[in-house]
Amino acid sequence: MTDYDVLRVFCGPGGGYGNELGVVREGSVMPDREERQAFAAKLGFSETVFVDDPERGVIDIYTPTLRLPFAGHPCVGVGWLLDVPELVTPAGVVGVRLDGEFSWIEARAEWAPTRTLRRYGSAAEVDALAVPAPGEWIYAWAWEDEAAGRVRARAFPGRDDGIEEDEATGAAALLLTDRLGRALNIVQGVGSQILTAPQPGGWVEVGGRVRLER
Secondary structure, eight states: OOOOEEEEEEEOTTSOOOEEEEEESOGGGSOOHHHHHHHHHHHOOSOEEEEEETTTTEEEEEOSSOEESOOHHHHHHHHHHHTOSEEEOSSOEEEEEEOSSOEEEEEEGGGSOOOEEEEOSOHHHHHTOOOOOTTSOEEEEEEEETTTTEEEEEEEOOOSSSOOSBSOOHHHHHHHHHHHTSOEEEEETTTEEEEEEEOGGGEEEEEEEEEEOO
16 A cells, blocks of 8 residues: 555644545655546545655645646645645645644635635525535535624535535635635634635635644
């Protein structure tokens, strides 16, 4: 079995929750894309990352069924794990900074895969949603406190790959922040926390707590 780490990304204030992430630190042991895709499917996490150059931060990201040019929670997690100033993804170079409690990335909305951002009238409506049928990637959100920038969200990838709901989704949070043009404090899934802030020149920062699970 290939060695890999498991992180939890976008943990809540107490260190719980967060979205699991598989990281193969030695990507050279599995250079073939088809083999990587099969391994990501076997692990079954919403994303698995292969590190191709740990010093330069070159990474390759897979869901159980497809390769992604960019994804938020993998970049936040691997940025924390490698402790590098940037990550090189097929979409572009992602800035990384760590502030002690949070791992932050800086990326662009156009790098994020397409999602449907669907606003609801209240957090309770979001909480009550059933998992929709596969076919559309839906980010359901509502204001908990609009003045304070607090958002309640849930994410439904709709890929029919065993991941019915994402506990925390950095790319969707990035898209929502870009659309609203303001900093957000998002509670997603059961209890994950995502912080975001728009930056000059069309960039967006996305941050969260990361824990090494094993």
